[in-house]
Amino acid sequence: xNPDLIAQLKTLTTPHLADGCLRCGVPIRFxxxxxxxxxxxxxxxxxxxPVRHVGSIDVFFELLxxxxxxxxxxxxxxxxxxxxxxxxxVAIEAKAAGIAGFVIWGLxxxxxxxxxxxxxxxxxxxxxxxPQRLHPRPHDLFRQALVGQHGIAETDYVAADSNGVLFLPExxxxxxxxxxxxxxxxxxxxxxxxxxxxxxxxQTRFDQYLATRAQNPAYGFRQxxxxxxxxxxx
Numbered sequence: 001x002n003p004d005l006i007a008q009l010k011t012l013t014t015p016h017l018a019d020g021c022l023r024c025g026v027p028i029r030f031x032x033x034x035x036x037x038x039x040x041x042x043x044x045x046x047x048x049x050p051v052r053h054v055g056s057i058d059v060f061f062e063l064l065x066x067x068x069x070x071x072x073x074x075x076x077x078x079x080x081x082x083x084x085x086x087x088x089x090v091a092i093e094a095k096a097a098g099i100a101g102f103v104i105w106g107l108x109x110x111x112x113x114x115x116x117x118x119x120x121x122x123x124x125x126x127x128x129x130x131p132q133r134l135h136p137r138p139h140d141l142f143r144q145a146l147v148g149q150h151g152i153a154e155t156d157y158v159a160a161d162s163n164g165v166l167f168l169p170e171x172x173x174x175x176x177x178x179x180x181x182x183x184x185x186x187x188x189x190x191x192x193x194x195x196x197x198x199x200x201x202x203q204t205r206f207d208q209y210l211a212t213r214a215q216n217p218a219y220g221f222r223q224x225x226x227x228x229x230x231x232x233x234x
Contacts, residue, residue, distance in 0.1 A: 069098025
């Protein structure tokens with residue numbers, strides 16, 4: 001990815017990026033709401049490096065043999081709540097390899113040590129015990145990770161902050177970033193106007209929307225916002 005585009009991506013919050021997806025007609029793929037950062041101020045942006053956990057941490061060390069600095073390791077542990085799949089050893093090794101952070105569809109352990117390390121970790125929570133199983137390695141161990149209902153591949157980018165985790169397709173990332181920047185600028189203007197006493201309703205001609213909807217019950221507020229934006233009124 002273009003370094004300038006990466007820099008722009010890092011300035012955008014996940015709500016801005018989600019709205020960028022919406023404006024571009026890109027499906028919004030997000031981790032379930034229960035998947036949260038280890039610390040409230042943690043955030044990470046980077047290419048996804050997927051892996052499926054089968055019960056032993058050697059898969060993560062093997063993954064690091066091929067991972068690139070700045071990537072985000074996305075671990076599929078099936079959303080299990082009966083075992084932690086990484087702890088401080090894996091996290092320290094990953095940080096030394098330049099990994100930007102972890103998104104875990106499962107649990108972590110060594111909570112205090114990970115917090116002190118400062119490497120962004122997003123997971124379903126902490127648990128003291130690691131795996132007590134070892135399953136056969138699937139053929140696609142390093143090709144795709146399932147997070148909630150979404151399959152994540154190396155062609156995806158991760159954007160995660162205190163609002164949640166988004167997965168963005170590389171093929172549309174430029175369009176999404178451009179749309180998200182436009183949304184952010186519009187929102188900044190609206191918030192500044194609100195602080196100066198101009199209500200959001202007046203800025204968006206809400207009375208006009210109500211009048212139009214009265215004539216056409218199928219007319220929605222999202223369409224109204226698109227119409228007034230096209231007319232240069234927001």
